[in-house]
Amino acid sequence: MNKLLPWFKAATIAVALGAVATKAAATEFVVAYDGFYDRLKVVNKGEFQYAQVNFYLSDIATNEVCTIKSGKIITEKQEFDLTYTDKAQLLLPFDKQLDTDKAVIVVQPENPKHDCQLKLQIEATDLADFELSKANLYTLNQEFEELLSDLSGFFVSKLMWFLLPEQQGVVLKFDTQDAVSANAVSCKELRCSVKVSDEWQDDKSVLPSHGKLISATPWIAK
Numbered sequence: 001m002n003k004l005l006p007w008f009k010a011a012t013i014a015v016a017l018g019a020v021a022t023k024a025a026a027t028e029f030v031v032a033y034d035g036f037y038d039r040l041k042v043v044n045k046g047e048f049q050y051a052q053v054n055f056y057l058s059d060i061a062t063n064e065v066c067t068i069k070s071g072k073i074i075t076e077k078q079e080f081d082l083t084y085t086d087k088a089q090l091l092l093p094f095d096k097q098l099d100t101d102k103a104v105i106v107v108q109p110e111n112p113k114h115d116c117q118l119k120l121q122i123e124a125t126d127l128a129d130f131e132l133s134k135a136n137l138y139t140l141n142q143e144f145e146e147l148l149s150d151l152s153g154f155f156v157s158k159l160m161w162f163l164l165p166e167q168q169g170v171v172l173k174f175d176t177q178d179a180v181s182a183n184a185v186s187c188k189e190l191r192c193s194v195k196v197s198d199e200w201q202d203d204k205s206v207l208p209s210h211g212k213l214i215s216a217t218p219w220i221a222k
Contacts, residue, residue, distance in 0.1 A: 029057065029066075029116040033073065033092070033103035039120065040094040042150045050124040050216070051143035053151070057088040057107065059114045066116040069108045075101040082107065122147055124216040132172075132180070132207045134200035141170050141196040144218040166221035169196040176211030193219050 036055060043053050057066035071082030071090075075098065082105060083091040090105070109116050122144055130136060145167055171193050172180065178187045184195040185207065194207075 027108060027112045029105075029107040029109065029118075031105050031118055033098050033105060036090075036092050036105075037094070037096070037099040039151060040092070043147065044094060046147060046150060048143050048147060050126070050130070050140050051122060051147045052124065052126075053147070054121050054123055054125070055090040055092065056119045056121060057090070057109070057116045058119055059111075060117045061115060064114075066114045067110040069110040071105065071107040073098065073103050074106055075103045077101070120151075122151075122218055125214075127213045127216065130213055132209050132213070134196075134203035134205055134207070137170060137194055137196055137207075138198075138200040138203075140216060141167070141218075144170065148218065167218050168221050169194045169219040171217045171219045173214045173216070174209075174211040175214055179211040179213075180207055180209045182207045190214075195219075 039053050043051075057068065058064060059066050065088045067086070068082075068084045068088050071084055073080040073082055073092075078101075084107075085091065092105075107116065124130075124140060124143075148167070169184075171191055173191050174180075175190070177189050178192075179190075180187060180192045180194070184197070186193050
């Protein structure tokens, strides 16, 4: 009988950006919907212009994309097709009824040898009109910090704040290498790490850059 593994507690998310679940069988990955709903509810309650929570499947051994062959959202009485991308991102609805009905997500990986794991990623991807001003980067950094704290819950963020990872700024991913050249910025291949300071809050100056901005994630100290 397939066994559903529970979501990690908020403290786990605070230590690392991924909340991980494991497969239910050699060729089938199963996880309860309620964990997704709880995290989507946090995002919906906040006033985030850029920051969001996304969910991906990757292979445990190689960290490669766990390409999805097919997927379903299943309740006791209904079954729905799962929406996903070629990067194995799960595009899940924020649906109270699915939570109430104790829905489960069932995924068949394309590669039967893949041992899929679920990763939660705090990121920003809707950045087509994002201007690389210091003020905007400050706002983005603040949203990442707030969302990480909210996902960690009251116990960790207020009483055990020292468990939260140290955020230094943001990591920007571009479609070209070395896209930004400025102080407080270090680039490696397609990603540029930007150290954000409080002095940037009202600074409208724009960092010189080239290429298209694809996404942004928190820069967490190792």
